[in-house]
Amino acid sequence: MTESDKAGLTAASNGQRPISYDTPTYDGYSFPTARLRDTLSDPAKTPLCLVACGSFSPITHLHLRIFEMASDYCKLDTEFEIMGGYLSAVSDAYKKAGLAPAKHRVHMCQVACEQTSNWLQVDTWEPFSPEYLPTAKVLDHFDYELNTVRGGAKIVDADGKEIGRKPYRIVLLAGSDLIMTMSEPGLWAPEDLNHILGKYGAFIVERAGTDIDAALAHLQKWRDNIYVIRQLIQNDVSSTKIRNFLKQGMSVLYLIPTDVITYIIENGLYVDEYNAKQHQQSKQDVVNKIEEVADKVAMDGSKDEAASDADSGVEA
Ligand SMILES: Nc1ncnc2c1ncn2[C@@H]1O[C@H](COP(=O)(O)OP(=O)(O)OP(=O)(O)O)[C@@H](O)[C@H]1O
Numbered sequence: 591m592t593e594s595d596k597a598g599l600t601a602a603s604n605g606q607r608p609i610s611y612d613t614p615t616y617d618g619y620s621f622p623t624a625r626l627r628d629t630l631s632d633p634a635k636t637p638l639c640l641v642a643c644g645s646f647s648p649i650t651h652l653h654l655r656i657f658e659m660a661s662d663y664c665k666l667d668t669e670f671e672i673m674g675g676y677l678s679a680v681s682d683a684y685k686k687a688g689l690a691p692a693k694h695r696v697h698m699c700q701v702a703c704e705q706t707s708n709w710l711q712v713d714t715w716e717p718f719s720p721e722y723l724p725t726a727k728v729l730d731h732f733d734y735e736l737n738t739v740r741g742g743a744k745i746v747d748a749d750g751k752e753i754g755r756k757p758y759r760i761v762l763l764a765g766s767d768l769i770m771t772m773s774e775p776g777l778w779a780p781e782d783l784n785h786i787l788g789k790y791g792a793f794i795v796e797r798a799g800t801d802i803d804a805a806l807a808h809l810q811k812w813r814d815n816i817y818v819i820r821q822l823i824q825n826d827v828s829s830t831k832i833r834n835f836l837k838q839g840m841s842v843l844y845l846i847p848t849d850v851i852t853y854i855i856e857n858g859l860y861v862d863e864y865n866a867k868q869h870q871q872s873k874q875d876v877v878n879k880i881e882e883v884a885d886k887v888a889m890d891g892s893k894d895e896a897a898s899d900a901d902s903g904v905e906a
């Protein structure tokens with residue numbers, strides 16, 4: 591992130607104190623619940639909703655994978671029961687270099703969730719906001735939708751009759767590089783950090799290249815609310831690397847979901863003007879090739895038919 595990006599971000603962030611749920615709902619917006627579980631399987635557990643904030647430009651397998659790591663972590667070590675997982679892409683107002691328009695980033699996240707997961711979903715409140723929304727406010731939005739509007743998760747008896755509710759616990763799911771930025775002066779407002787880590791908490795997935803202990807050293811005040819997940823198979827796929835591969839015409843297969851690759855090609859994303867012309871050309875080359883092969887197959891087919899007709903004595 592450039593210095594001017596940071597400056598813009600800090601200004602936007604500082605202009606919005608105190609944190610409260612005061613941002614209007616956009617026309618046509620509704621909170622997605624299709625994959626949200628509303629009833630606890632184990633009433634003794636705390637219902638948990640994971641929210642990953644980021645650019646997702648484009649979404650990679652590792653963005654999806656961190657949810658799976660968090661899910662495994664919860665099953666083994668915690669009092670949490672996972673009820674939902676949300677991707678919340680930052681709005682275009684973030685103005686970070688390499689950001690595709692929010693519309694495309696959201697679509698890529700949606701096709702990725704549909705293709706690869708049965709529990710992850712995409713919230714469009716943050717990406718379609720005309721203004722930059724600090725992460726604290728995004729988490730407030732989830733709290734509002736899940737606990738104020740929906741009244742928390744249900745607890746039912748053996749007959750399935752509702753006998754109570756528990757508030758969803760909302761946590762930020764992030765890689766350790768994001769947490770590292772929390773110690774950078776001026777990037778996160780102190781009251782936001784207190785709100786995010788004090789009220790909600792964070793699941794932090796280790797990421798190659800970040801010293802997690804150093805990242806956490808400044809956040810000791812909130813250590814009871816920070817859960818560290820070790821990455822047992824190191825994989826540092828990043829959106830930046832994917833964008834660079836795409837710009838150079840290199841393959842990104844097996845790094846991001848295939849439906850996302852198709853979406854990128856169809857929409858000519860992440861190619862500069864020079865490459866865009868080449869991209870159009872190579873698309874045309876592919877179309878020509880497919881037509882050529884189809885013609886050849888059709889011709890071979892009619893030759894075969896004629897030959898087999900001749901063998902069987904049928905007249906053309
Ligand atoms: N390989 C990875 N390992 C662990 N966490 C990751 C990984 N890739 C992304 N994340 C986490 O996913 C969240 C969203 O990431 P973001 O969209 O910023 O992706 P990114 O790959 O870091 O992007 P960019 O390369 O554009 O900076 C962040 O919390 C980030 O730390």
Ligand SMILES: NC(=O)c1ccc[n+]([C@@H]2O[C@H](COP(=O)(O)O)[C@@H](O)[C@H]2O)c1
Binds near residue numbers: 599643679686726
């Ligand atoms: N003050 C804040 O709330 C603050 C500061 C820096 C980054 N963030 C968030 O962290 C994420 C960072 O994403 P990138 O790593 O792609 O820049 C974004 O969702 C952004 O909104 C929030």
